[in-house]
Amino acid sequence: MNSFGRVFKVSIFGESHGKEIGVVIDGVPPGIAVAEKDFEKDLLRRKPGKQGTTTRIESDMPKIISGIYNGKTSGSPITIIFENKDTKSCDYEKFIDMPRPGHADFTSNIKYKGFNDLRGSGHFSGRLTAPLVAAGVVAKKILDKIEISALLIEAGGASDIESAVKSAEEKKDSIGGIVECRIKNIKPGLGEPFFDSFESMISHIIFAIPGIRGIEFGTGFKAVSMKGSEHNDAIISADGKTATNNHGGINGGITNSNEVVFRVAVKPTSTISAIQKTYNFKINKIEELAAEGRHDTCFALRIPPVIEAATAIAIADFYLINKIY
């Protein structure tokens, strides 16, 4: 179950404080130039360190250990690995007894019967989005002329994002945000009804990213207040271009050649320095908890390249299925 895609297939492994995390990418056509430096740009965008993000230092770069030969994809599975450094595991021990509210501490403990690695949230850590971004870089190489661009358009309910972050930081609190993703020059005909509609595959992988609470395509939730006559997008040229784009580039689960637009709701970071109540399972009592681990005030700031990567992975799979490449 730990993989996504049917032809362009991605598997992610590792824990935040284990030796290494990584990704195996299967199904990549041979002959595509891939160098370790190609990963820099997107990984830097995702990297912590900016205001409002955790102080954990991830200086590491990806290490390609298979699937690339003489600088090009060989057709065999590509494996990319990141070493885990700067791990401070001591911070996390108490969360075994006192699960952090909003976190996977309690649920992963139930699911894995107490054997899971809770350090740094283990396999549930946002750190696992680094290999996802790496896989996205490979996916983008298949998507020749497509432009995928995700932007944080709102944070903590405000469009002045910088001041919203600052204000939350001062209160030792956290905020969420809305990321809008736009895809230009995408081919029409992508989407495999009944079950693998374009939106099905995009939402599937987007909700794999930690902290996502909602997704909407085109006018999305606003569409419910529109009349059909307003919401319908009139086709105005032979290539399928429409006068409006309320459907966000998709009809019947299939791309229609217009720009694809979707928005994603990112929740406020669960780990906050402010004191919170939670259940202490050791003594069976509600207690107060202060989380001192490093954390993002607004991890939505770092999410756009992750959304782009996830989107690119889903679309690369559609491209290969539809023999575009």
Add this chain to the structure above:
Amino acid sequence: MNSFGRVFKVSIFGESHGKEIGVVIDGVPPGIAVAEKDFEKDLLRRKPGKQGTTTRIESDMPKIISGIYNGKTSGSPITIIFENKDTKSCDYEKFIDMPRPGHADFTSNIKYKGFNDLRGSGHFSGRLTAPLVAAGVVAKKILDKIEISALLIEAGGASDIESAVKSAEEKKDSIGGIVECRIKNIKPGLGEPFFDSFESMISHIIFAIPGIRGIEFGTGFKAVSMKGSEHNDAIISADGKTATNNHGGINGGITNSNEVVFRVAVKPTSTISAIQKTYNFKINKIEELAAEGRHDTCFALRIPPVIEAATAIAIADFYLINKIY
């Protein structure tokens, strides 16, 4: 690609105006009582005929053609079929040249190179949700004490749904709605990170339903305007119950034993009687189109049992994967 699920696996086939439509359900444990009358209730809820819905008559009941022996599941694949009756194909011919705005006419034509069956929207018809509902009835039998309940809580932006529908009908227009789905008594521990989070699987199947534009879990898009300290749900008892339920019963992609809550945006019906503009591909010109085919003013009215069925299918798969049953 035309199947959903890993153990409880559903495949849907058929076209609106073909001979029959149906569903194959694989992975159902043997020994579960299933009778044709068990399907009546949910199929009736989905059925057209009420105010605001199409006048197409679907009097047919499902025909079980495999997998049930002596009134019980045999362990072999279950196949359920519905005959197509009351099909008026003549209404649909012009949509080949003049694709209806908001519809799959154009995209399915591109995808299938003009060989698809456009009559009644073919494989893209809302009629295909009948076998989905049938599969949901089987899924619900696996989900013993779970209660899945979907309700239309808003239509056309209003909570007085009846009058909103009436008003749209008078204008020969259509409206959408918001369906809220609540799942009580669900087991904790469901969801398979990294890629098959609980939300990933639910959203995947929900977006397979025609006309869905968005989905949000818990407080969803409202969560982005909350502080972490407000949004975090404090655990207050040893079974994982929380004081609030902003996360909608899910943490880290895994159910946490609280009620699961999600909302779905259903678009206004694309087919409307009012005159619309679209491109005439035969004469390469924008023209006016009036759709005289039967259609729902607000198909969101019929969506709740479909949402429930899709949800039940996804959860039944999680139950079997997690050996609950």
Add this chain to the structure above:
Amino acid sequence: MNSFGRVFKVSIFGESHGKEIGVVIDGVPPGIAVAEKDFEKDLLRRKPGKQGTTTRIESDMPKIISGIYNGKTSGSPITIIFENKDTKSCDYEKFIDMPRPGHADFTSNIKYKGFNDLRGSGHFSGRLTAPLVAAGVVAKKILDKIEISALLIEAGGASDIESAVKSAEEKKDSIGGIVECRIKNIKPGLGEPFFDSFESMISHIIFAIPGIRGIEFGTGFKAVSMKGSEHNDAIISADGKTATNNHGGINGGITNSNEVVFRVAVKPTSTISAIQKTYNFKINKIEELAAEGRHDTCFALRIPPVIEAATAIAIADFYLINKIY
């Protein structure tokens, strides 16, 4: 689990004495001409009625219920159904208590906890190979210039097959056979290492056919007595043709453009009229059993078109994966 293939995907359903049996075929490209009469030839070759085969009459022809529009594939899933007629269920009742040796009676009963349909062997019946043959007919249409030809080259250890069958029939006994399958004009480059080698996929589907006991490619089991210098096939031209073909057209799990050759061992029919011993589970005692149901003296006689169909299905999937078509 009841499906085979990654792009060209086949699901089989039904029981021997149920209402209908059938197949859903997903992933077929649109625009391929398919008529019900196209199925006649291969289904006739598989049909019982000839000497040495069961007297059950299968006069029925396939009914296409979805996926074909105006005589061509539409791109949506194709469903083909066969009605079950001439079913004499009374013959099979005693096998619940006294499982037939060599049959699935005991194992299916264990697996499905007694809820399976034993009539006519239910889902385990050779009758289920009819929809497999139907799917093979569709698969062959994708495999343009390929010639797949399976022949019974030996029965009951003898090459004079007719007399071997006659002799077994006289003794109320049964015999098996060896079917050799040869594939001409197959494209090179088919096979997806590591796990989906060409032989892996072929053997996977061949062993789904009831009664298969072994498979070997090229010189197969004889290769173990050869020296490497004898077994290696020298490449003698730029298109990969080899002087010998001990590898049966496959190297490293990938087709090499030479003729693909494999042989399949088909067991003697388990159901025989001669008296046999088995365990009576009702009275917990070994007893004698005489099976009076209709059966083949040598069902290997009917297997060649089934082997061809299974082979065509596996290769059609490889063709679509490799974008040949």
Add this chain to the structure above:
Amino acid sequence: MNSFGRVFKVSIFGESHGKEIGVVIDGVPPGIAVAEKDFEKDLLRRKPGKQGTTTRIESDMPKIISGIYNGKTSGSPITIIFENKDTKSCDYEKFIDMPRPGHADFTSNIKYKGFNDLRGSGHFSGRLTAPLVAAGVVAKKILDKIEISALLIEAGGASDIESAVKSAEEKKDSIGGIVECRIKNIKPGLGEPFFDSFESMISHIIFAIPGIRGIEFGTGFKAVSMKGSEHNDAIISADGKTATNNHGGINGGITNSNEVVFRVAVKPTSTISAIQKTYNFKINKIEELAAEGRHDTCFALRIPPVIEAATAIAIADFYLINKIY
């Protein structure tokens, strides 16, 4: 496509002369003790160095980089990596122009359009069976009381294996062998008809191992010369035990509680020191080739632990699917 299994899922990556090779194992239940030393025994059995095997030294031990926490499986994907050492790539350069007979040189070149890594046979190297053996060690831990035992019962057509190897070595030639695998104490009821029969899954993974040419279950190819009355195994006790075991523990694709028996034909090593003819693609001419790279005289000697591992992986998947564990 580069994975095997539905619940216990294995993905293999790497090239013989790349940085590292490895395996990701998904679906392993939490709480199973796994230490790096557990891998020693089976890896030593597979290791080269004995008479008749290559002189390449694989001193390395597996490195677990994810999925094990405090000495136990955590429930997250397990990744095991092997470093590649002692790689002499210079030996392999000429095989680009002059593919070795019997090898994947030509076919992988066609498939991957010349971009594949030919050094040491790249992803097609027998070295890739090291991670397979590692995954088998994990699989065996799930198969509590099962005994899986594979033995080389014949080499070069002789049962005195040692002298057969010696003789081939003297002639700078190579030989193959037959490996018999026996599985004791396996649960009945394993196998998922129609397409995932027990034999289907075993043969699928066995043919993923480089150099396998055939597989037969029970009496296998000899069954075709038996009468039904001889071949049928009479059930003699309530637990399904049979008087004979011609079916090798499987009926109707499902295990029947008797010992499972199958035999595998392993071809003679393709790489031999003796001079062979092949096509020189650079100058378009048949030429003579002498392969000086290290190689096994009889790699069948090292295959038994690989067969056991592959078998364990397939059965572990069946156990988890059938909720045994």
